[in-house]
Amino acid sequence: MEFRQALEQTLSVLMAKDEKICILDADLAKPNGTAPLYQKFPNRCFDVGIQEANMIGVAAGLASYGFKPIVFTFAPFATRRVCDQIAVSVSYAMQNVKIVGTDPGITAELNGGTHMSFEDVAILRSIPKMTIYDAVDANQLAQALPQIMNLDTPVYIRMPRKLSTPVFDDNYKFKLFKADVVSVGTDITIIASGIMVHEAIEAMKMLKEEGINAEVISINTIKPLDEETILTSVKKTKHVVTCENHNIIGGVYSAVSELLAKEYPLKITAIGIKDRFGQVGKYNELLKEYNLTKIDIYNAVKNNLNK
Amino acid sequence: MQNIAKEIRLLTCQCIASIGQGHIGGSLSIVDVLTVLYYKHMNVDPTNPKKTGRDRLVVSKGHAGPAVYATLCHKGYISQSELLTLNKFKTNLPSHCDMNKTPGIDMTTGSLGQGLSCAVGMSLASKIVQDHAYIYCIIGDGESQEGQIWEASMFASQKKLDNLIVFLDNNNMQIDNYTSNINSLIDPKAKWESFGFYVQSIDGNNIDAIDDAIIKAKKNKDKPSMIILNTIKGKGVSFIEQKGVANHSMPITEDDLKQIIEELK
Ligand SMILES: Cc1ncc(C[n+]2csc(CCOP(=O)(O)OP(=O)(O)O)c2C)c(N)n1
Ligand SMILES: [Mg+2]
Numbered sequence: 166m167e168f169r170q171a172l173e174q175t176l177s178v179l180m181a182k183d184e185k186i187c188i189l190d191a192d193l194a195k196p197n198g199t200a201p202l203y204q205k206f207p208n209r210c211f212d213v214g215i216q217e218a219n220m221i222g223v224a225a226g227l228a229s230y231g232f233k234p235i236v237f238t239f240a241p242f243a244t245r246r247v248c249d250q251i252a253v254s255v256s257y258a259m260q261n262v263k264i265v266g267t268d269p270g271i272t273a274e275l276n277g278g279t280h281m282s283f284e285d286v287a288i289l290r291s292i293p294k295m296t297i298y299d300a301v302d303a304n305q306l307a308q309a310l311p312q313i314m315n316l317d318t319p320v321y322i323r324m325p326r327k328l329s330t331p332v333f334d335d336n337y338k339f340k341l342f343k344a345d346v347v348s349v350g351t352d353i354t355i356i357a358s359g360i361m362v363h364e365a366i367e368a369m370k371m372l373k374e375e376g377i378n379a380e381v382i383s384i385n386t387i388k389p390l391d392e393e394t395i396l397t398s399v400k401k402t403k404h405v406v407t408c409e410n411h412n413i414i415g416g417v418y419s420a421v422s423e424l425l426a427k428e429y430p431l432k433i434t435a436i437g438i439k440d441r442f443g444q445v446g447k448y449n450e451l452l453k454e455y456n457l458t459k460i461d462i463y464n465a466v467k468n469n470l471n472k
Numbered sequence: 473m474q475n476i477a478k479e480i481r482l483l484t485c486q487c488i489a490s491i492g493q494g495h496i497g498g499s500l501s502i503v504d505v506l507t508v509l510y511y512k513h514m515n516v517d518p519t520n521p522k523k524t525g526r527d528r529l530v531v532s533k534g535h536a537g538p539a540v541y542a543t544l545c546h547k548g549y550i551s552q553s554e555l556l557t558l559n560k561f562k563t564n565l566p567s568h569c570d571m572n573k574t575p576g577i578d579m580t581t582g583s584l585g586q587g588l589s590c591a592v593g594m595s596l597a598s599k600i601v602q603d604h605a606y607i608y609c610i611i612g613d614g615e616s617q618e619g620q621i622w623e624a625s626m627f628a629s630q631k632k633l634d635n636l637i638v639f640l641d642n643n644n645m646q647i648d649n650y651t652s653n654i655n656s657l658i659d660p661k662a663k664w665e666s667f668g669f670y671v672q673s674i675d676g677n678n679i680d681a682i683d684d685a686i687i688k689a690k691k692n693k694d695k696p697s698m699i700i701l702n703t704i705k706g707k708g709v710s711f712i713e714q715k716g717v718a719n720h721s722m723p724i725t726e727d728d729l730k731q732i733i734e735e736l737k
Pocket of ligand 2: 612613614641642643644645646651
């Protein structure tokens, strides 16, 4: 299932149950998959057109009246485009607005550099009270949305629109603010978020063949971090690689470094965008270009272990 | 120029067909204005794309890149074979206009609403250095929902930038629906007039009307110009026009190309 299908189906159920939930789009309702909700809930869906800053302000106003607005646009326009509106009208004013940024990082593919957000997490992570959730697969997203809508604080939901490689099976239970240890190991901890969890698992399999047991953690929320799960693992393995579809400045590598610098200092190897801009390309081409493949993770682990 | 416009339409379709899918609707709607600009009005030199004192064009609706690339190809800035590299990995022709990749592109665009401000900056700069250049800018009607378009318009008028000629591609469509159904400009002529612009509203797919409007805009003093191009999204290829709002981005196959070549003969 595509992420956006899981999104629409889950919201459809939630909106039927909770009359306070409303939807705002900025002329991307069709690409983001929210368009069917306009038929089902015509009074609570608003397409403001191409005006992202206005959309955030309108959402803050709706929230001040007790509504629970969710805004949708591509990740760069949901964050860097509207940074001050989020900081002031939403976070500082303590308004309950949920923000969905679609096609983050390399998943923007052929939309290229202008649409390829490698900084969205960094921007919002430095705004107080903001929760940042990086969706791993469609199954997880479907479980995460109801829990997120139960919060009365701002949340940034970062998700690709289309292809979702299944990582979690039917028995999976998502718990908001908890990281998932998706594979238990003793030699090194690979901490990954979003689409990089799948790559990390693939790297773990390669390493296993050589007798290296990697523990893979899907952190789910980049803010707040599940510090306990990370520290428990790192104290066991004493080696860390982080993986993210984002600039390593301000994202997962930064968040983990900030935690470990304080609690358990050690060398951390980063897989992620090394302070570069985006460009057009297909998913696999961009994975390679930015050194995000399972082989890159495999090499990073060997390097970290001096093997 | 009619024939040139047809040739550029075909090149635009070929450019998009080379990758199989793209922003065809909003590309085809501006081919006529691009033709008149590059073949009649703009002081530019394909052999020296960065020539000082040249006229400049900011395509603020940067997703119309393919039409601009097709025009630049027709003018000789880029080769026919390069035109077919749209959106391929490491291409110099990305889906949205990039001034650091493509010769002849004067400003990087793609995040809607920003290009007009950049054009205003260029118009100011041109006044300061007195190079007597004209700065042209093409914005979308959906794009004009962005507040920044109106900030730029206010300031251009305050500074009496009569070297700035803006085109509104008034095709009444955006991604989700007709622009008038989403967030209407209601009366763009009255809006820009009240912002202090010299405004003309014309058939935006008519070469002579566009030429005439640009001539008048150049004669106008002390006000920036707005030329409202009333256009058809996907103009020139019937099956694309008929798709309506769905032609914003759609597949163009090799088979489609055969039909397009027939129609554009
Ligand atoms: C800031 C921003 N928001 C959203 C988009 C996504 N987007 C690309 S084209 C488009 C519709 C543009 O409509 P319009 O300006 O009318 O252009 P045209 O009809 O000429 O294609 C949208 C919403 C974008 N590129 N930039
Ligand atoms: Mg339009």
